[in-house]
Amino acid sequence: MIRAGILGYGYMGHVHTQKIAPIAGIDVFSVHDIDPAKKAEAGKAGYSFFADRTLFLAQADLDLVIIATPNQFHRDYAIEALRAGKHVICEKPVTLNTDELDAILAAARESGKIFTVHQNRRWDTDYLMLRQIIADGTLGRPVAVESRVLGERGIVFGWRADPAYGGGMLYDWGVHQVDQILQLFPDRKVTRVFAQLWSVNTLQVDDYFKLELVFNDQCSAHVECGVFALEKLPRWFVYGSSGTLKIDDFSAKSGRISKINNQYTVEVSEGVDPVVGSSRTMAPLRPEQIQHVPLPAPVDAANAFYENIVLACQDPDQLAVKPDSVRRTMQVIDAAFASARARQSIDVLI
Numbered sequence: 001m002i003r004a005g006i007l008g009y010g011y012m013g014h015v016h017t018q019k020i021a022p023i024a025g026i027d028v029f030s031v032h033d034i035d036p037a038k039k040a041e042a043g044k045a046g047y048s049f050f051a052d053r054t055l056f057l058a059q060a061d062l063d064l065v066i067i068a069t070p071n072q073f074h075r076d077y078a079i080e081a082l083r084a085g086k087h088v089i090c091e092k093p094v095t096l097n098t099d100e101l102d103a104i105l106a107a108a109r110e111s112g113k114i115f116t117v118h119q120n121r122r123w124d125t126d127y128l129m130l131r132q133i134i135a136d137g138t139l140g141r142p143v144a145v146e147s148r149v150l151g152e153r154g155i156v157f158g159w160r161a162d163p164a165y166g167g168g169m170l171y172d173w174g175v176h177q178v179d180q181i182l183q184l185f186p187d188r189k190v191t192r193v194f195a196q197l198w199s200v201n202t203l204q205v206d207d208y209f210k211l212e213l214v215f216n217d218q219c220s221a222h223v224e225c226g227v228f229a230l231e232k233l234p235r236w237f238v239y240g241s242s243g244t245l246k247i248d249d250f251s252a253k254s255g256r257i258s259k260i261n262n263q264y265t266v267e268v269s270e271g272v273d274p275v276v277g278s279s280r281t282m283a284p285l286r287p288e289q290i291q292h293v294p295l296p297a298p299v300d301a302a303n304a305f306y307e308n309i310v311l312a313c314q315d316p317d318q319l320a321v322k323p324d325s326v327r328r329t330m331q332v333i334d335a336a337f338a339s340a341r342a343r344q345s346i347d348v349l350i
């Protein structure tokens, strides 16, 4: 049994306890938070509560620390926990830049303990479906992948609205979205990054960003996130060499794969199209020339992250979210901030 403790018992700290509850082989028993009001909450849930981080980390029977504080504490607390001889799961964004992550990775190597990051969105239903469809080759060569997360409330709240805490949407959602894209193409290199970070309705941090990642083999990704969009665009759109995919939302219950119906030949259009007007290139196909294939059945992998932790604590080679993969994401995030500051694209090899 892995005995786990939560460092930072806020929204995500609670989510961890709820998600770990049904997992065999791991149990949360202890909590640390600087907010004294969390003591009563922890007690109600049956966890021991520590107001002092050093005492929390000194517990001999604590095997694994889950760090769920605001972002700017992640580096120091991860290093402290590793030096205290604990395995560590850190919330995303793992750190505010790659240099900070490297300091953690050095401590992890010295400690011999597992260090990983809660990149839980690698197991989202919509993302697993996207991966499967791309891997199946149904779309041919994926030339452009578009990932959008567009919320409606327009509110960036609490520490997320404060740059001193690592606020803003690039750190919040961008790390998930970039991580997903990089996991799609582990063997490709990102060669160029262009980022636009805007503070639209929030004063100090980005509440809208648009990121272009160009890969080394005529493939690119568009990653976009904003908190105030009252119309929908698909969560995923893929332009492939032999088909097009759209997955509408996180549930992955709506969307489709579209391909040419091989029973029909596609020829250059003649004349003036009633809708498009005088373009033969953009004149649409006849409905029967396109085959729309429904999405496959969604897969639920909600427990996969924590089940992997249980496995990896016995055999570290099995760790799913490897530090190197997270480091690659942080390098892209660093390049995105640099690009936004310079207002130009940045050449990289990541």
Ligand SMILES: NC(=O)c1ccc[n+]([C@@H]2O[C@H](COP(=O)([O-])OP(=O)(O)OC[C@H]3O[C@@H](n4cnc5c(N)ncnc54)[C@H](O)[C@@H]3O)[C@@H](O)[C@H]2O)c1
Residues within 6 Å of the ligand: 007, 008, 009, 010, 011, 012, 013, 032, 033, 034, 035, 038, 067, 068, 069, 070, 071, 073, 091, 092, 093, 118, 119, 120, 158, 159, 172
């Ligand atoms: N993986 C995901 O899907 C996901 C989702 C939401 C949040 N997160 C991440 O989880 C982390 C926490 O976000 P949240 O939404 O739960 O924030 P939150 O504000 O709800 O909770 C943060 C908690 O940390 C405590 N805290 C603050 N400073 C502390 C300190 N110095 N020492 C100890 N405790 C401290 C606060 O009192 C609070 O209880 C962030 O890194 C965020 O990016 C991840």
